[in-house]
Amino acid sequence: MNSTQGLSNFAKRKNEEKMVEKTIVEGWTEFDQISNLPDLLKEAWNLRRKAFPDFIHFAVPGGRHYDGKNFRNSGQFLNVSITGVSCALQCDHCQGKMLNGMIPSPTPEKLQELGTNLLKKGVTGLLVTGGCNHKGQVPLKPFLSALAYLKSLSFTIHVHTGLADKETAVGLKQAGVDKVFLDMIGDAATIRRVYHLDRKPSDFIETLEILLAENLDVVPHVVLGLNYGKIMGEENLIQTLSDYPLETLVLVALRAVPGTPMGGVSGPNPAEIVRITAQTRLLNPSLKLSFGCARPYTQKAWLERGLIAAGINTLAFPLDETIDFALAWGLEPIMNEMCCGGL
Numbered sequence: 001m002n003s004t005q006g007l008s009n010f011a012k013r014k015n016e017e018k019m020v021e022k023t024i025v026e027g028w029t030e031f032d033q034i035s036n037l038p039d040l041l042k043e044a045w046n047l048r049r050k051a052f053p054d055f056i057h058f059a060v061p062g063g064r065h066y067d068g069k070n071f072r073n074s075g076q077f078l079n080v081s082i083t084g085v086s087c088a089l090q091c092d093h094c095q096g097k098m099l100n101g102m103i104p105s106p107t108p109e110k111l112q113e114l115g116t117n118l119l120k121k122g123v124t125g126l127l128v129t130g131g132c133n134h135k136g137q138v139p140l141k142p143f144l145s146a147l148a149y150l151k152s153l154s155f156t157i158h159v160h161t162g163l164a165d166k167e168t169a170v171g172l173k174q175a176g177v178d179k180v181f182l183d184m185i186g187d188a189a190t191i192r193r194v195y196h197l198d199r200k201p202s203d204f205i206e207t208l209e210i211l212l213a214e215n216l217d218v219v220p221h222v223v224l225g226l227n228y229g230k231i232m233g234e235e236n237l238i239q240t241l242s243d244y245p246l247e248t249l250v251l252v253a254l255r256a257v258p259g260t261p262m263g264g265v266s267g268p269n270p271a272e273i274v275r276i277t278a279q280t281r282l283l284n285p286s287l288k289l290s291f292g293c294a295r296p297y298t299q300k301a302w303l304e305r306g307l308i309a310a311g312i313n314t315l316a317f318p319l320d321e322t323i324d325f326a327l328a329w330g331l332e333p334i335m336n337e338m339c340c341g342g343l
């Protein structure tokens with residue numbers, strides 16, 4: 001490159017930066033829905049821009065069809081339930097219905113067979129999950145050697161554990177799973193009312209510590225508004241989690257399954273979701289922050305823009321216009337066929 005070309009590229013880049021700044025400055029006004037939200041977002045956004053490169057991941061795993069204007073998922077990453085549609089907990093927002101769309105694989109032999117077949121079809125990764133037993137555990141123990149087999153086939157494996165014990169944690173480490181997803185709850189009344197489980201928030205923290213003690217890559221998930229749409233204990237929980245050596249945290253917001261006791265409940269107010277996400281970013285400057293696929297349908301586009309402004313690194317299943325928004329704000333979009341917690 002000669003010096004004239006170098007100068008013209010430099011001028012072009014400066015001009016692009018100015019355009020991005022102008023777009024962003026004009027964009028803050030739309031977040032003036034609750035007091036101080038624009039200021040909070042500006043702080044969170046600036047922190048994110050300083051701490052991370054200029055790109056954003058969009059997660060579109062194959063459990064749900066995605067057909068955007070620039071990208072379509074191909075089913076390379078799928079969800080498997082090791083309990084079929086059974087679940088002992090029958091939580092008020094789900095009643096096991098979320099398991100319906102997953103590939104049932106109720107025995108270790110079936111899981112191995114499934115892996116062999118899916119490999120031939122070009123599948124590269126699996127989320128292995130399922131319903132819980134009465135102790136709040138996804139019953140993974142009989143499946144540990146099948147998970148090791150899947151890893152030997154080079155699958156990326158994410159697992160949901162529920163309240164795993166040490167034996168399960170050791171087995172998951174030996175199996176070589178890539179990520180361990182742990183749904184956390186920070187409020188005792190929510191655990192009883194929604195999960196029908198006689199456990200305490202400290203039991204969830206204890207599980208986190210058991211999994212971390214085995215050097216597993218644990219990705220906690222926090223559901224905002226799990227207790228019938230109300231924020232109860234989530235902010236304290238996020239504060240507590242910031243004391244742990246996590247690489248990634250996933251936030252989602254209640255979107256109850258129709259036909260369940262919470263079917264008619266709307267999730268938390270989108271402005272509250274954005275506010276808590278921005279505060280999470282400010283508490284955790286270098287944590288990779290993902291917002292998952294569960295979130296309310298109300299103000300969908302506004303919510304997605306707010307989450308980007310709040311400094312997330314990954315968003316699942318974006319609208320086309322959200323991808324355009326990220327670009328206009330100077331973030332290069334990267335599409336990934338994988339769970340958002342794995343990025």
Ligand code: SF4
Pocket residue numbers: 087088089090091094095096097098099130131132
């Ligand atoms: S959220 Fe999980 S534990 Fe609760 S009913 Fe659904 S599958 Fe079962």
